[in-house]
Amino acid sequence: MRGLSLISMGVALFLPLSQAYAQQTPTIGPPAGAGPLPRVAGSPYFSGGGECSRCCASPDWVLVDKFKGPDLPSRTPSLQEWYIDTFFKNFIHPALKSLGTEIVANVTAQTASLATFADAQAQIKTVRALQTGQARAVKSFTPSEELCSFGTLSGNLAFTDLGSRQIQITLSDRALDRQLMRDGTASAIQKEKGVLAGRAGDLNARFAQFRKSFCDPSTNNTGMKDICANSDKNRMNADIDFTRTIAQRTNLDINPLAHAGALTPDFESLQALQKNLYAHVLPESMPSPDVGTDANDKALNRLSLQNYRSMVARRSVAQNSFAVMAGMKTSGLPNTGDFLQAALKQLGLPDEEAQQMASDAPSYEAQMDVLTKRLYQSPSFYVGLMDKPDNINRQSTAMRAIELMQQRDIASALTRSEILMAMILEMKLEDAQRKLAGEAARQ
Numbered sequence: 001m002r003g004l005s006l007i008s009m010g011v012a013l014f015l016p017l018s019q020a021y022a023q024q025t026p027t028i029g030p031p032a033g034a035g036p037l038p039r040v041a042g043s044p045y046f047s048g049g050g051e052c053s054r055c056c057a058s059p060d061w062v063l064v065d066k067f068k069g070p071d072l073p074s075r076t077p078s079l080q081e082w083y084i085d086t087f088f089k090n091f092i093h094p095a096l097k098s099l100g101t102e103i104v105a106n107v108t109a110q111t112a113s114l115a116t117f118a119d120a121q122a123q124i125k126t127v128r129a130l131q132t133g134q135a136r137a138v139k140s141f142t143p144s145e146e147l148c149s150f151g152t153l154s155g156n157l158a159f160t161d162l163g164s165r166q167i168q169i170t171l172s173d174r175a176l177d178r179q180l181m182r183d184g185t186a187s188a189i190q191k192e193k194g195v196l197a198g199r200a201g202d203l204n205a206r207f208a209q210f211r212k213s214f215c216d217p218s219t220n221n222t223g224m225k226d227i228c229a230n231s232d233k234n235r236m237n238a239d240i241d242f243t244r245t246i247a248q249r250t251n252l253d254i255n256p257l258a259h260a261g262a263l264t265p266d267f268e269s270l271q272a273l274q275k276n277l278y279a280h281v282l283p284e285s286m287p288s289p290d291v292g293t294d295a296n297d298k299a300l301n302r303l304s305l306q307n308y309r310s311m312v313a314r315r316s317v318a319q320n321s322f323a324v325m326a327g328m329k330t331s332g333l334p335n336t337g338d339f340l341q342a343a344l345k346q347l348g349l350p351d352e353e354a355q356q357m358a359s360d361a362p363s364y365e366a367q368m369d370v371l372t373k374r375l376y377q378s379p380s381f382y383v384g385l386m387d388k389p390d391n392i393n394r395q396s397t398a399m400r401a402i403e404l405m406q407q408r409d410i411a412s413a414l415t416r417s418e419i420l421m422a423m424i425l426e427m428k429l430e431d432a433q434r435k436l437a438g439e440a441a442r443q
Contacts, residue, residue, distance in 0.1 A: 144391040146384030150398040152339045153371055157405075160332030160364040167254060168320070168327035174271065175319050178202065179279050179312050181286050198285040206275060213268060214239040235265060239272035246273070250366040251359040252329045258361075270326055278319050283308065317423050321416050331361035340370050346378045368409070371402050 181187040186205030187198055215228030216236040230236060238245050246252070253259075254267035289302040340358035345351070358366055375381055385392060 164327035
C-alpha cells in the first residue's frame with residue numbers, strides 16, 4: 001500500500017513538469033545569424049580541433065546547455081531557472097508541504113491507533129492476570145465440603161481424649177480404694193459400729209446392689225424371683241455381661257461431672273462389672289503391721305501386708321486396661337453429636353441407631369470410629385475425591401493426621417499388652433523362684 005502511494009505521489013508531482021516544460025521549450029545556442037563561434041581549448045564546444053558550428057556540439061554539452069542555458073544571452077530562460085523559479089516554487093514546494101502535512105497526519109493517526117492497541121493490550125493482560133489470579137485462588141484456597149467434614153467431626157476429639165484419661169484415673173483410683181479398704185468404700189472400717197468391714201462389708205454391699213439393679217428373675221428357672229427387686233430389663237445381668245455393658249457400647253454415660261457428682265446407671269454397672277472381674281473376694285481385713293505379741297508376729301504381719309500390696313499392684317495393671325477401655329467410651333461434650341449422626345445417616349442407618357451409636361455427646365471411640373472407618377464406607381466420600389488437586393492434598397494430610405492418632409492408640413494398646421505379658425511371665429517365674437529358694441534353704 002505504501003509503494004502504491006509513493007508511485008501515485010510521483011506521478012502527481014512530475015506530470016505537471018512535463019506539461020509545463022512542453023509549453024516553454026528554451027532555445028539552445030546563440031541567436032540566428034550569429035555565425036560560428038570560435039573553438040577554444042577547454043570549451044565544451046571544443047571537439048578536438050578546428051572550428052565548428054553549433055551543430056558540432058557534443059551530446060554532453062547539449063544536455064548542459066539544456067539545463068544551464070546557452071553561453072550567450074538569450075531572451076528564453078534556462079531550464080535551471082525555470083525549474084527553480086517556476087516548477088519548484090509553483091508545484092514541487094506546495095506539493096511537498098502538502099505531502100509533509102499528510103504524512104504527519106497519517107503518522108499521528110497511526111500513533112493514536114497504535115497507542116489504542118497498546119492500551120487495549122495492557123488492559124487485556126491486566127484483566128487476564130486478575131482472572132488468572134482469581135481462578136487460582138478459587139482453585140487453591142477454596143476448601144471443599146469433604147475437607148470440612150474432617151475438621152467438623154474431629155472438633156471435640158482432643159477434649160474428649162483428655163476426659164477419657166480422667167475417667168481412666170478415676171476408675172483406677174476407686175478400684176484401689178476398694179482393695180485397700182479406704183474410707184468411703186463398703187470395705188472400709190466402720191468405726192461407729194466398732195467392726196471391721198473388709199470382705200463381709202464388700203460382699204453385703206455388692207449383694208444389695210445386685211438385688212436392686214442387676215438381678216434377673218428368670219435366672220435359675222425363676223429361682224431368683226423372690227430375691228430380685230429389679231424391674232429394668234436393660235440393666236439385668238449388666239454386672240456380668242461384658243459384651244452388652246462395654247464391648248458393644250460406643251458411649252458410656254459415666255462422667256460424674258456431667259451429673260453433678262451423681263452416680264449414673266452406666267457408672268454403677270461398670271463398677272459392678274469391675275468388682276466381679278478384679279478382686280472378687282477381698283481379705284477379711286487389711287493386715288496390720290503392729291498387731292502381734294512379739295517381733296516375729298509383727299514381722300509376719302508386715303510380710304503379709306507387703307505381699308497383699310504386691311498382689312494389688314499386679315492386679316492394677318490389668319485393671320488399667322479395663323479403665324482405659326471404659327475411658328475411651330466415656331461421653332464427651334454435650335450437644336456435639338449432630339455431625340457424627342449425620343455421617344452415620346449417610347450410611348443408611350435410621351435415626352434411632354445413629355443416635356445410639358453417636359449419641360448427643362459422642363465419646364473418643366465413637367469419634368475415632370467415624371473418622372477411621374465409617375467415613376470411608378460412604379459413597380459420597382469417593383465422589384468428593386473428584387475435586388481440586390489442592391483439596392485432595394489437604395484431605396490426604398487430614399487422613400494422615402488421623403492415621404497418626406490411630407497408630408498412637410494402637411501403640412498404647414500394644415504397650416499395655418506387653419506390660420500384661422510381662423506381669424504374667426513374672427508371676428509364672430515367681431513359683432519357680434520360690435521353689436529354688438526353698439531348695440537352697442533346705443540345702
